[in-house]
């Protein structure tokens with residue numbers, strides 16, 4: 001946090017170090033106009049202190065509430081870069097990957113393979129081979145076929161004791177949009193507890209001497225704002241664990257997944273990691289008590305809640321168009337990015353907030369629609385928002401909470417180079433993911 005006099009923190013959902021000085025947004029003391037001049041627009045701006053504070057909050061809350069070390073696996077699909085993974089590793093976090101590419105970034109960051117988990121509902125033989133070769137700490141299997149494939153891979157490598165978790169479908173429905181809820185039965189992830197597929201998977205693993213069952217895994221969805229969904233899923237997992245232990249199959253660990261929700265709009269409340277940890281620890285203890293089992297090792301996998309609020313995107317305003325409608329009119333404010341750097345509004349109907357960032361304005365406000373520069377009428381970032389009436393081309397807009405599933409879901413649609421990611425602390429601002437150039441686009445085009 002900048003200690004400068006006269007600065008006002010912008011508050012939620014803006015990064016913790018975002019302040020206003022004379023109407024201009026600053027991040028960790030750096031004026032937005034300077035950052036935009038130096039790094040261009042659009043850019044993702046990462047508040048490094050906010051990121052680290054969030055990582056620490058999860059690790060501390062879960063360790064304290066469970067009274068032991070809880071594995072906090074950062075779900076790197078939310079945003080992955082070597083710098084971020086290194087910083088999070090230094091805060092005691094581990095890393096979740098779900099593809100060879102994400103694994104490559106984690107290894108390039110110097111993350112200990114033993115601290116990496118590999119997910120995925122369709123891992124290839126090559127991905128499994130690589131994971132076993134480097135010695136990732138856990139492979140979370142997602143189908144019966146994958147168990148046999150993994151056993152083949154282990155045999156080919158002469159590997160033994162390959163650590164395996166089973167991804168369960170617990171039947172608990174939680175989270176925002178249907179496409180990010182992942183524990184109801186009719187979807188592609190996991191092995192169903194209700195149908196017996198999960199138990200079959202565990203028994204299969206127990207029968208294969210090269211594989212070593214380290215735990216059960218549940219991930220119920222994303223952008224979840226109430227802790228009871230996690231607790232309900234935990235009960236299903238713990239009950240299966242108790243049954244298995246009764247049969248002599250040890251299940252040392254339970255991973256309760258990610259999905260901790262954040263604030264996207266002013267007035268929204270994120271799921272406080274302390275509250276989530278408290279509720280989950282209480283639920284796990286009570287359920288183990290009821291079942292007469294020991295309390296397992298526990299791990300979690302937050303992605304969005306670590307990186308989401310710590311970034312904002314800065315855009316430059318271009319064309320402003322007043323469109324006459326049957327009733328009234330609408331102001332279309334175009335920015336120099338759009339669905340290629342933030343697909344979530346179109347994909348999930350996700351809501352964001354924005355504000356004028358480079359100056360103050362005393363003009364009244366007008367209802368606007370912020371749109372991108374792509375050749376789609378659906379290329380809408382924010383459908384309805386009030387912005388100053390004197391907004392003009394060349395102004396800067398910032399959009400809050402774009403750190404998760406923003407840059408990582410970015411595309412080159414319309415051959416637009418993807419934005420860079422700038423890490424900002426009070427002492428420096430530097431690109432940790434370089435902005436793409438036209439040369440980058442052409443480099444892959446081999447004619």
Ligand SMILES: *Cc1c(COP(=O)(O)O)cnc(C)c1O
Nearest residue numbers: 075219222258259301302303304
């Ligand atoms: C996506 C995902 C996460 C992270 O979800 P967030 O909502 O970003 O916290 C964790 N675990 C698994 C298995 C996932 O697929």
